[in-house]
Amino acid sequence: MNDTIRMVFTGHRNTNSQGFIAIDDIAVREGACSDQNMCGFESSLCGFENSVSHKGQWHRKRGTQHQVDHTYGTENGFYVTVMTTNSTQTEIAQLITPEFTSATEMCVRFWYWLPAGSSNDLAVHLLRSGEQLDALWKRSGASSTGWEVAEVTVSSPAKFRVSCVAFTAIQVAGTNSTVKLDDISMRDGTCSPPGSCDFESGQCSWVNIPKGDGHDWVMANGGFQGPPTDHTTQTPDGTTSDVPQHNKLNMNMPLE
Numbered sequence: 001m002n003d004t005i006r007m008v009f010t011g012h013r014n015t016n017s018q019g020f021i022a023i024d025d026i027a028v029r030e031g032a033c034s035d036q037n038m039c040g041f042e043s044s045l046c047g048f049e050n051s052v053s054h055k056g057q058w059h060r061k062r063g064t065q066h067q068v069d070h071t072y073g074t075e076n077g078f079y080v081t082v083m084t085t086n087s088t089q090t091e092i093a094q095l096i097t098p099e100f101t102s103a104t105e106m107c108v109r110f111w112y113w114l115p116a117g118s119s120n121d122l123a124v125h126l127l128r129s130g131e132q133l134d135a136l137w138k139r140s141g142a143s144s145t146g147w148e149v150a151e152v153t154v155s156s157p158a159k160f161r162v163s164c165v166a167f168t169a170i171q172v173a174g175t176n177s178t179v180k181l182d183d184i185s186m187r188d189g190t191c192s193p194p195g196s197c198d199f200e201s202g203q204c205s206w207v208n209i210p211k212g213d214g215h216d217w218v219m220a221n222g223g224f225q226g227p228p229t230d231h232t233t234q235t236p237d238g239t240t241s242d243v244p245q246h247n248k249l250n251m252n253m254p255l256e
């Protein structure tokens, strides 16, 4: 029996491009991919749990051709979405992060997809010792054309107190399409103010606008085909958002 598996990396280069495609440090190991501070829901719920106080449930679901996941952008990736139990009643589904006891302020970053129809609603709450506080972030009535990113600063005045973050979806009876979530991550410290970003720990809530020409802004360190240092740290280790020369690109101002 031949059980050899080969993987193929396929790059398509724009004929007018002055840019490049680069691959480095490929590592293969058994098991699902994981990032301690990120959940892409590829093999599990990463310790997230459904609230037992509500009937609606968040479930992992494999993407489809028209609704790809965010992590991989393919139908083979997973995300979480709400499954309702009763189509005649509005239901609430609440996905709760594992408990954390660390810093007093954390930045929660997540990707969401609100389907068409003004009846869907997604909110982020802090649960402190089981008590749900006022919504820190809420979006409703504006459907997404695809995955959108949001960042929410979570503050807990009582240091080292056990807290959780809850993603709450309200599913109105009679609607089929539901809210989706993917790539939820948390890091110490506050989120950058809307529009501000030093690119030292990601792109904040800036995203590339697909233009179909194969060009994107990429995160880069000093030196290679770019400035020798970034502006924030004035060192080659700081991160910038670069595009090859002569290419004019747009980045999308985050919604707030």
Ligand SMILES: [Ca+2]
Residues within 6 Å of the ligand: 040, 041, 042, 069, 070, 071, 072, 077, 078, 079, 182, 183
């Ligand atoms: Ca995913």
Ligand SMILES: [Ca+2]
Residues within 6 Å of the ligand: 198, 199, 200, 230, 231, 232, 233, 238, 239, 240
């Ligand atoms: Ca920087």
